[in-house]
Amino acid sequence: MLPVSLYGASGTELDNFFSVLPTLVENAYDDRPYQETLFAITGNDAIRHITIADSWDHQTPFDWPEDLLMEVGMAVQTIKYPDVGLLEHLMTLDNVDCRRLSIWMHFETNVYPIYTKEACRGLDKLGLPTPYDPNDIATYGLYVQRIEGLKLHAPAEGMPEIGLPRARILQLGLERY
Secondary structure, three states, X not given: OOXXXXXXXXXXXXXHHHHHHHHHOOOHHHOHHHHHHHHHOOOOOHHHHHHHHHHHOOOOOOOOOHHHXXXXXXXXXXXXXXXXXXXXXXXXXXXXXXXXXXXXXXXXXXXXXXXXXXXXXXXXXXXXXOOOOOOOHHHHHHHHHHHHXXXXXXXXXXXXOOOOXXXXXXXXXXXXX
């Protein structure tokens, strides 16, 4: 039975995707910069984690005033997966969009997927139209729901055991599908 978030998906394409997923991501564990970033995130210092995630993504470091640092840190630490609504007000900050927020949340939680145009195209191929609009929190929310649905629907043999977050495995698999 398909989760609601996968309603309309092509069963054949889902089966095909999960049958090739292990092959699509077999070299994902070789991504040393990603792994180093993933394991550098420790403790509860969300602002430090954002700095580490931004460094991985080659983003210019922020120079925020103390009150803004506290607001960003609280938003990142209080949001509960799979909700994305609390992040919307952070998009008013310069150079912050859904893609960047998704990277922060991915490294902070290990469950939020990284939002990419290529992964959205992969979802489209599965019969799950998922627009990529980094300036619209609703499209990122839909993307998170789709990835969660794939996690719930994934057959045991379709998800390789490579020690990376499932969200990352699915995101990379969709990009390469």
